[in-house]
Amino acid sequence: MRVVFLTEMTTTIAKMMENGAQLFARLDGRRSLKDIEPHIFPDGAGPVQGDVVEFHGTEGSGKTETLFHLVSHCILPVDRGGLEVEVMFVDTDYHFDMLRLVTVLERRLGEEAREEDGVAAAESEVQVRACLARLYVVHCSTSVQLLLTLHHLESTFCSRPALCLLVIDSISAFYWVDRSGGGESVAKQEANLRRCSELLERLLRDCRIVVFATTHAIMRNYRHSGQASTASLTPAAAETSSSSSWRQWSSTHASDFDRPYLSRAWQRLVTHRLLFSKGEVTQDKKQLFSAACTTTRTVGAKCSSFCVMEGGVQFL
């Protein structure tokens, strides 16, 4: 009888310890993504827990490639230069190209393992599978499904401390369908996105994750160039780094398609904004891309340029 009593006690203590660990993980245990890519983010202002990074650009400007570059960096094991954290990928327009992600992973794993040649192929397959096991993919086909899925994912995030990153590609996919479905009232049109943003705010606060979201640049910025230059002539406004002025600053350095069109609730959540654009074609027929990063914590934009090779993004 004494033995049974002891085992009961140990199981209850084990359960209590587990809950403590989960609580700790929830409060401060998630891995920081601050140094995920020093080329893109300004020094010391990489995304920390609770940040939202918006990838904005026209079609073919390198958003998805950069996203894959960052996601593969997250899921690669630590001994291969990665962060070994889990990623939740929400795909709203069936855009997720698994074959491309696997090619990028294989190249990155292959780079490190060039010395060990013989067993390389089979081992690399096993390693790729191990990396993919850290990635979860969800497909959503309407904004209601996106909202409900985020509700469901709340409990998933709280119970898995290794899940540090939520990627939504793209959050603007339902813009036109919602806009037409909401009729004349702007509030009804933006209702679902506003609810998603409120839910994301709660997720960010409670679970301390990082969110990457892509938005398509579909609205032409018809602002006159005269207006744009007066905005840049107010250094005082730029220095205060209030949320409205840093957004103004970013749009003076943008391409034609930079008008923010998503609901205010979403725009308030965004802490880092990456603006992608296509550059020129170099002499050896390589297409260059550029990314300009603005954040709420720094002044000015950090510009970087890259080209897309078979193994993924290569910064110049």
Added chain:
Amino acid sequence: MVVLRDGMCPGSSEEMVVALRAADITTVEDLLSSDTEDLAQKCSVSYKALLAVRRVLLAQHTAFPVSGDDLYEDLISSTAIVSTGNSSLDKLLDSGLYTGELTELAGGPGSGKTQVCFGVTVNISYQLKQSVIYIDSTGGLSASRLLQILQKICKLEEQMEALQRIQVYRVFDIFSLIDCLQSLQCTGLQRASAGGGSVKAVIVDSVSAVISPILGGKQNEGMSMMMQVAGVLKTIVKDFNVAVLVTNTVTRDCNGNLKAGLGQSWSHVPRTRIILQRFESPGSTCSSLRTATLAKSSRQPCLLKEEFDLQCWGRSEDQLYEVSGKRKLEKNSPY
């Protein structure tokens, strides 16, 4: 918007729905966004019952995450590459049309988009012995042209068999296109095909013919319907694992380069894009030569160019070799 109704799930009775409606909760998303305790008090509904209904509705309407490992496993076992029948196009597309992806063919009038669609259709139905669904919105499909191509490459019985594997739908406005696609999605593609073989490709020629008339102006319905078409096409692509080929017009951008029509929002939809143009050669006026440029691809470097002959689908193997041997491509020709 999913409206709350009685009988939606076990536990959602008529009284509960009426009580919730009185508290301004009419849709599932309203119910899930509001606080359960408050709601139970306000509507005098049992907290437990409300929680149970909430859980069931969430399970019914949520999409569930799949591990990347399982997804990759599914993909490598089910993805197939459908050859177009033309080696130059196959080279651009990295061996052919991939199932599970949407490919776009853009070109001006007379650039050969419909002929390429015919060639791909004939190749799939005769060479690969699989079914094709052809949605014609321009009236450009003619069975006699398909027969003409088939007559040069096979015997009579095979011709009829090949034609039987091609299922044609004619749509002339956006509503009938959406209707046709949604009925294909609901009833499943297999029932639509006749004559054996599973459906490997769905060809929509052309998508801009039904969408361009409804775009423009201050109204949003046109954009919304275009994105609905995109949504249904993508669902068909993923659920039934077929290759979808759509054709589109071209416009010129501010630098004078050709780009696909239908605007910025549609440009995100296809995975791969090829732009067709007439081959500029001095002297010949109505030649069947075309150049294809790869404008968007996740597998090949962009701006790859290939030349091909529109008549290649109706030629036998020996003739093809003889023709392509004579013409050497200028790979570094200026754009």
